[in-house]
Amino acid sequence: xxxxxxxxxxxxxxxxxxxxxxxxxxxxxxxxxxxxxxxxxxxxxxxxxxxxxxxxxxxxxxxxxxxxxxxxxxxxxxxxxxxxxxxxxxxxxxxxxxxxxxxxxxxxxxxxxxxxxxxxxxxxxxxxxxxxxxxxxxxxxxxxxxxxxxxxxxxxxxxxxxxxxxxxxxxxxxxxxxxxxxxxxxxxxxxxxxxxxxxxxxxxxxxxxxxxxxxxxxxxxxxxxxxxxxxxxxxxxxxxxxxxxxxxxxxxxxxxxxxxxxx
Amino acid sequence: xxxxxxxxxxxxxxxxxxxxxxxxxxxxxxxxxxxxxxxxxxxxxxxxxxxxxxxxxxxxxxxxxxxxxxxxxxxxxxxxxxxxxxxxxxxxxxxxxxxxxxxxxxxxxxxxxxxxxxxxxxxxxxxxxxxxxxxxxxxxxxxxxxxxxxxxxxxxxxxxxxxxxxxxxxxxxxxxxxxxxxxxxxxxxxxxxxxxxxxxxxxxxxxxxxxxxxxxxxxxxxxxxxxxxxxxxxxxxxxxxxxxxxxxxxxxxxxxxxxxxxxxx
Numbered sequence: 386x387x388x389x390x391x392x393x394x395x396x397x398x399x400x401x402x403x404x405x406x407x408x409x410x411x412x413x414x415x416x417x418x419x420x421x422x423x424x425x426x427x428x429x430x431x432x433x434x435x436x437x438x439x440x441x442x443x444x445x446x447x448x449x450x451x452x453x454x455x456x457x458x459x460x461x462x463x464x465x466x467x468x469x470x471x472x473x474x475x476x477x478x479x480x481x482x483x484x485x486x487x488x489x490x491x492x493x494x495x496x497x498x499x500x501x502x503x504x505x506x507x508x509x510x511x512x513x514x515x516x517x518x519x520x521x522x523x524x525x526x527x528x529x530x531x532x533x534x535x536x537x538x539x540x541x542x543x544x545x546x547x548x549x550x551x552x553x554x555x556x557x558x559x560x561x562x563x564x565x566x567x568x569x570x571x572x573x574x575x576x577x578x579x580x581x582x583x584x585x586x587x588x589x590x591x592x593x594x595x596x597x598x599x600x601x602x603x604x605x606x607x608x609x610x611x612x613x614x615x616x617x618x619x620x621x622x623x624x625x626x627x628x629x630x631x632x633x634x635x636x637x638x639x640x641x642x643x644x645x646x647x648x
Numbered sequence: 649x650x651x652x653x654x655x656x657x658x659x660x661x662x663x664x665x666x667x668x669x670x671x672x673x674x675x676x677x678x679x680x681x682x683x684x685x686x687x688x689x690x691x692x693x694x695x696x697x698x699x700x701x702x703x704x705x706x707x708x709x710x711x712x713x714x715x716x717x718x719x720x721x722x723x724x725x726x727x728x729x730x731x732x733x734x735x736x737x738x739x740x741x742x743x744x745x746x747x748x749x750x751x752x753x754x755x756x757x758x759x760x761x762x763x764x765x766x767x768x769x770x771x772x773x774x775x776x777x778x779x780x781x782x783x784x785x786x787x788x789x790x791x792x793x794x795x796x797x798x799x800x801x802x803x804x805x806x807x808x809x810x811x812x813x814x815x816x817x818x819x820x821x822x823x824x825x826x827x828x829x830x831x832x833x834x835x836x837x838x839x840x841x842x843x844x845x846x847x848x849x850x851x852x853x854x855x856x857x858x859x860x861x862x863x864x865x866x867x868x869x870x871x872x873x874x875x876x877x878x879x880x881x882x883x884x885x886x887x888x889x890x891x892x893x894x895x896x897x898x899x900x901x902x903x904x905x906x907x908x909x910x911x912x913x
Contacts, residue, residue, distance in 0.1 A: 403826060403829070405824065405826060405829050406829055408829075409829035409830070409832060409833050410829075412833065413832060413833055413836040416836055416837065416840075417836065417839065420839060420840055420843065423843075423847045423848050423849070423852075424843050424847055426847070427705055427706045427844075427846075427847035428698060428701075428702055428705060430702075435701050435702065436701045553675055553676065553679060555673060555675065555676030555679065555680070557676075557680055557683075558676060558679035558680030558681075558682065558683040559679060559683070561680070561683035561684070561686070561687060562679070562682065562683045562686055565683070565686045565687055565690045566686075568690065569690055569693060569694075574694050575694055575697045575698060579697050579698065579700060579701050580697055580700070581697070581700050584697075
């Protein structure tokens with residue numbers, strides 16, 4: 386347990402090296418929220434509802450999605466590929482701690498850091514400057530449960546993507562592809578309510594929706610009904626199970642193929 | 649004249665060298681080119697979804713917005729292709745290898761910029777041109793010859809402004825060492841230009857026109873087309889702003905390399 390804690394601490398401390406990072410992260414995210422605010426204001430153009438969402442709801446959705454994108458930005462793929470390319474992964478393999486758990490804990494540490502330098506500033510800016518009124522009720526409970534699931538899901542996905550660097554020896558392109566697919570398929574930029582029906586059907590059978598849309602839906606709408614809430618959380622758990630199995634298989638396969646130059 | 653020949657020869661040597669490096673990682677080049685194309689297309693896709701629920705965005709139709717976005721892709725491409733080394737400047741500064749550029753008998757900026765190029769950026773230029781033609785056909789645009797020539801000038805000016813901002817972002821590294829976050833900041837700032845300038849408040853619009861002229865990256869060239877190619881003071885000053893920013897960039901770059909003292913190793 387102590388070992389895990391120190392990895393979490395490592396992940397946190399790694400990020401505190403660059404003080405400029407914190408400042409720029411806050412400023413860029415606030416800039417982004419300003420863009421988002423004006424964009425949606427122009428889209429609503431004085432209307433109360435567009436695609437059954439009010440302007441306040443859309444602003445809750447967008448500020449929370451920006452906050453979550455920042456929260457989940459752990460650069461896990463880069464971490465894995467760097468360790469592979471420089472060979473320090475050898476040291477991780479001989480440690481009595483599982484590599485995936487090590488990566489996961491490090492990711493949690495980074496997320497704790499992100500929480501203070503992205504998530505919190507974005508939410509505070511939205512609440513106090515953009516005057517977004519968050520819906521606070523029993524939905525917050527479901528939001529937190531689904532957020533925890535989303536954190537786990539996101540970590541597993543990042544780990545699987547990171548493993549691809551074992552085969553391609555490059556990670557930048559793969560990471561960008563993952564980011565774009567998630568941003569479109571998990572409806573980060575535009576809520577799922579706006580999507581055409583046929584695209585929505587495709588998104589429903591993919592795991593990406595469970596990372597962002599599920600918690601965001603709980604946050605923006607507190608009248609979705611108990612049944613919907615339970616089903617969505619069950620879907621998240623299903624994907625956590627499925628992807629965990631997949632990640633273990635990929636992990637075994639990748640490590641069997643590892644080739645070293647003796648360095 | 650001999651000097652120009654000399655620089656052309658060096659350019660050929662540098663780009664040949666860099667191509668050889670890149671040929672080593674064919675899979676990587678292929679994957680990341682695909683990734684960049686995906687980024688470009690996703691922007692259009694998001695507009696497609698938004699316009700599923702609305703008819704116009706700040707009085708612009710879907711194809712008008714698409715035309716503007718395609719100009720964004722075209723105008724930001726040269727900076728993405730030519731200035732990829734600006735992201736590496738911080739590594740050279742932190743590790744002290746920047747000295748090598750100062751010791752060469754060529755202009756430092758020239759050598760540094762043309763040492764690398766990001767061929768992958770061309771894919772967004774191509775997507776941009778395809779979208780531009782497609783939306784221009786849908787809008788049934790007609791421009792006279794003078795307007796077309798001026799549109800090209802505006803596109804070049806926009807590219808020069810984008811490039812200068814990118815270099816200026818990296819140049820801060822001479823003072824703060826790790827300029828990565830400033831580069832990130834500049835690229836986030838350019839995100840403002842993916843959307844029509846007319847959605848912002850008047851204060852922001854003035855700021856993005858005269859002080860930090862990123863309005864010229866996509867909106868004003870598009871606006872020029874929508875106004876039927878009629879000239880207007882806001883459009884006409886774009887080459888002047890491009891020149892002004894080039895002068896500022898050169899001054900700061902030269903000031904920066906004078907200040908650079910190496911790491912002492």
